[in-house]
Amino acid sequence: MAVYKKSYRPYDGGLTSSWTRFLVIPRFAFEDMRKSRFLTIFFLASFIYPLICSLIIYVQHNSSALNLLGVQGANRLISINATFFLNFLGWQSMLALFLASFTGPGQVSPDLANNALALYLARPFSRVEYVLGKMWILIVLMSCMTWVPGLLLFLLQAYLEDGWTWMTANSSLAVGLFFGSWVWIVILALLALALSAWVKWKPAAGALMFGVFFVAAGFGVAVNGVQRTRWGHLFNISALIGSVWVHLFGADPAVNNGGAFFRMPAGEELPLWCCWSALGLLCLACLYMLARKIRGAEVVR
Amino acid sequence: MHPVIELDGLEVRFGSRTILKKLNAKLTGRSIGLLGPNGAGKSTLINTLLGFHKPSSGTARIFGRDVRTQAREVRSLIGYMPENDSFIASMSGVRFVRLMAELAGLPREHALERAHEAFFYVGLGEVRYRELGTYSLGMKQAAKLAQAIAHGPKLLFLDEPTNGLDPPARLRMIALIQEIRERGDLNLILSSHLLRDVEECCDEVLILKDGNIAAFCNLEEERRSNRRFLELETRGGIDGSFVAAIETLGCETAAGAQGRLKLVLPDELEIRQLYQVAAEQNVQIRRLSHKRDSLEDIFLKAMETADGRL
Helix, strand or coil, X not given: CXXXXXXXXCCCCCCCCCCCHHXXXXXXXXXXXXXXXXXXXXXHHCCHHHHHHHHHHHHHCCHHHHHHHCCCCHHHCCCCCHHHHHHHHHHHHHHHHHHHHHHCHHHHHHHHHCCCHHHHHCCCCCHHHHHHHHHHHHHHHHHHHCHHHHHHHHHHHHHHCCCHHHHHHCHHHHHHHHHHXXXXXXXXXXXXXXXXXXXXXXXXXXXXXXXXXXXXXXXXXXXXXXXCCCHHHHHCHHHHHHHHHHHHCCCCCCCXXXXXXXXXXXXXXXXXXXXXXXXXXXXXXXXXHHHHHCCCCCCCC | CCCCEEEEEEEEEECCEEEEEEEEEEECCCEEEEECCCCCCHHHHHHHHCCCCCCCEEEXXXXXXXXXXXXXXXXXXXXXXXXXXXXXXXXXXXXXXXXXXXXXXXXXXXXXXXXXXXXXXXXXXXXXCCEHXXXXXXXXXXXXXXXXXXXXXXXXXXXXXXXXXXXXHHHHHHHHHHHHHHHCCCEEEEEXXXXXXXXXXXXXXXXXXXXXXXXXXXXXXXXXXXXXXXXXXXXXXXXXXXXXXXXXXXXXXXXXXXXXEEEECCCCCCHHHHHHHHHHCCCCEEEEEXXXXXXXXXXXXXXXXXXXXX
């Protein structure tokens, strides 16, 4: 109908599948994100380290390239093993934390500040779909930064090494990269959305995201110092996830103690089940926070 | 044919407070008004029908579908214009309505087309690319109406649609609602505390008070039945012989306040005949008005009941 007719008419066309409808939210969000030059540059810059890693893997398998550079025998100094991939995951996960802190707070808070949730949920669209749609943005971006390049590096290494034999012998690295990234992504996405739902001012929500990691870790160290215990590390989310990664990578905890920011201090390691439980509790707390805030109508009791 | 809304012992509690108390009603009108003072439970009823609040007992059905067990299906039939500001300030008007239409299930190209149409329809065609945060209050209300109708719902919930509008904007909004009603493609529920809005737009009214149904009436029938009631005022008060002469025409009479005379006219009697009798009796009719049992009367009567229960 031409717009000049200006009359109301009912809709009699087809409808999209209800299962894929939650993807509408990330599509609109990506359109908005593309407008931010800073985020675009940051996202592209996050691929520099994977490129460097791929170069390292290539050079390690290419003696002529080393000869060309005049560093014959340097390949003996480079090892493509659990430590290499743990460091890769650690670095990329750190960048993912920054990305989640920049983009996460802007997901739910504008909808809450403008009372738009009633409009979302007055449609054939559930609260779970809403949260999933908002999480999807972070999941896609962080996946592109962590496990996708990680698995590509793993495949490159397998291709340049013995192919299938190396892959099967080192399958725990792929498992660690994939599931380790997902644990981190889910925690970051839930935390970013939960904080976004409770703190409506975006800069404050972003700062709080860092606070949860750095201030809580400092608090944990203080608890350890005062109480002469190691259980204060339960507040250190990055150290907890580092311990989980070491387990998922099937690495030796004595040698590989997480990567950089994700390192649990030597001799103070917590039992693995404690790490998993603490991370699980954190996720449940985030879900509870979201369930309290993501509602069509506020109930005043 | 299912009623538009069917309330079946619907009770909603928030903690220890009972907000809606065992409501029972069958609403079948094309446009239904929800009236009541602040805190009567109008918004809670709408939110419950939208599935935002869970009934503590009983249920409600919209076009025969249970709002509890078929919430998704029910919401696919509904368009909702909330009372408060609800939008994303940083989005352009047409993009926001398109997002809402896509979430309602429209494919993206249809959603975009209908978002443009809806904006032109509510009179915001020229400002549809402006950010919603820059709209005036009247424009925001119209934009809310646009998002509520863009996906072509079968039932439209309008919660205080004229809130905060100046008189010309209010008239435009009422005209739009009336036009939507006249087209007959959808039913509408209008919640308001403004009697005039409801009277102008609705043909059925449900009056709530303290979470109970205080009154339910069909305004069309009320209007029809009121047409034969008259109130008459003459110069110098009511004359006995004049009353007797009128009664010979078949009218029922009763003395009203301030010397006025109330009449119930027989169907075949025309007003002209009353003037003829007055002329014959040398009585001057000063004022003659249809005594309408207006919505205001109905509302005030409903508010007089102690707990608002019918």
